[in-house]
Amino acid sequence: MQRIAVLGAGSWGTAFAKVLADAGRDVVLWARRPEVADEITGQKLNTGYLPGIRLPETLRATADPILALDGAEAVVLAVPSQTLRANLASWRELLPEGVTLVSLAKGIELGTGKRMSEVVAEVAQVPSEHVAVVSGPNLAREIAAQQPTATVVACMDHERAVAVQRASANGYFRPYTITDVVGCELGGACKNVIALACGIAHGLGFGDNTMASLITRGLAETARLGAALGADPMTFAGLAGLGDLVATCASPLSRNRSFGERLGKGETLAQAQEAAHGQVAEGVKSCSSIQDLGAKHGVDMPITDGVRRVCHDGLDPRAMAAELLGRAQKAERQ
Ligand SMILES: NC(=O)C1=CN([C@@H]2O[C@H](COP(=O)(O)OP(=O)(O)OC[C@H]3O[C@@H](n4cnc5c(N)ncnc54)[C@H](O)[C@@H]3O)[C@@H](O)[C@H]2O)C=CC1
Ligand SMILES: O=C(CO)COP(=O)(O)O
Incomplete structure (x- = not known):
């Protein structure tokens, strides 16, 4: 080659x-x-x-x-x-x-x-x-x-x-x-949405505990979707799963994280889009397609749903945080 x-x-x-x-x-x-x-x-x-x-x-x-x-x-x-x-x-x-x-x-x-x-x-x-x-x-x-x-x-x-x-x-x-092509592609697509969530949290002024919680629970919902679609669960512990998730959620270079930060600071979708100067923040569209995919397979994806509603339904980022924390209590591996 x-x-x-x-x-x-x-x-x-x-x-x-x-x-x-x-x-x-x-x-x-x-x-x-x-x-x-x-x-x-x-x-x-x-x-x-x-x-x-x-x-x-x-x-x-x-x-x-x-x-x-x-x-x-x-x-x-x-x-x-x-x-x-x-x-x-x-x-x-x-x-x-x-x-x-x-x-x-x-x-x-x-x-x-x-x-x-x-x-x-x-x-x-x-x-x-x-x-x-x-x-x-x-x-x-x-x-x-x-x-x-x-x-x-x-x-x-x-x-x-x-x-x-x-x-x-x-x-x-x-x-x-x-x-495992399925696991790699899901890892790559879903981490953009979780990075938007981390950006929103950062924009709201939250620190590293919030980031780590979003990263970990974001990985949990990605892995749930992966299980439903036949991915190898171990892929999510690898470079295309946790590796990419950590890099994107933590880096100010990430377009998705930066986009989320603007939303968290109160900018509208249009304002954040303008600031991206034409460069793609994939999670803004994929939050809808991933949410739909999860719903089709009966997979609960609360962070993805929250991001989708902030981006496209005008949900206040503070209300997203309150809703995620107000969900029914459950065991970690459920
Ligand atoms: N930038 C990064 O750090 C990474 C990006 N990716 C992924 O790679 C893919 C491409 O991303 P980037 O190169 O970063 O995007 P970008 O926004 O920097 O560039 C997109 C390129 O596609 C071209 N293009 C062709 N037809 C287009 C159309 N109809 N509408 C819009 N653009 C069109 C644009 O002219 C531009 O050259 C995305 O799925 C992204 O998630 C993956 C890993 C790293
Ligand atoms: O995919 C990426 C890093 O692996 C790039 O992320 P952003 O598209 O958020 O910049």
Whole structure:
């Protein structure tokens, strides 16, 4: 796996393209806007998404998907969850035969309740075994600054997971493999919602006990959903579960946490959206699709429900806190 296309030149697409290029791969990055592609190829910068980061000399970018996909042995999908279906549909005819499709997106599709690998297999019309997922504590800016991190490459076909692992491993990026795609994707999608809750709590002025309680009970409701959908429970103790949850809930670099903080301080959804400058905070939409998925499978997800109501039903963040604490008392493992 030498020639790789990365489709999406936002923060994570650009940082992951850098990871692959630093690992010695021949990478072409697709950017929606030609001026972003020109800046990456010409100046080795993507100032809109990764200010101050110098990109590898070998990294090329284009706004033409035909050029990005030509000869690719793996195709990395780095666009937001809710646009992935439409983006991929426009690229489907260009995908090389038998290629491994790698999803970086952390969300659940609105309306269908599908995980991103399900959307990818459906739209690209390929077997699930051709779709891999990369998930873990991977804040793009830290990785772009070459700070050490680990991640998980999930694929039902172990050989394909190993190929992506080998293609991306470098001196600051350590990928592990796993076959539990369901658990990895749920971990990645649900932690964004829990990070919104932690941000809301921080915005309300609450400290570390509240954060730790939300992280732990957030993991409990994620694991309950995972059990209902057939995930391996141990995945939630790993990098794509607890690892990503802790990084996202604790970091001021997280868009989801920052978005929640604004809501907790009393900003409206529209104000918080404006402050995000077009960058995606996936949990804002996925709180609804995850809540629906939980309801469909009879899974109680009180934190997710609270976040959804603060984001979309105008629930006062203080009332969310009061409601969570006022729930019926129960045993921890119930
Ligand atoms: N930024 C991070 O630290 C990490 C992000 N992720 C996930 O990776 C996925 C992509 O995230 P980022 O690159 O951070 O997002 P971003 O908001 O920084 O960039 C999104 C990219 O998708 C492109 N795009 C293509 N079609 C689009 C459309 N129709 N609407 C909006 N944007 C469109 C945008 O032009 C932009 O280049 C998300 O699911 C995110 O949760 C996962 C791990 C780390
Ligand atoms: O997924 C991430 C870290 O692993 C990035 O989180 P945010 O999208 O909240 O910035």
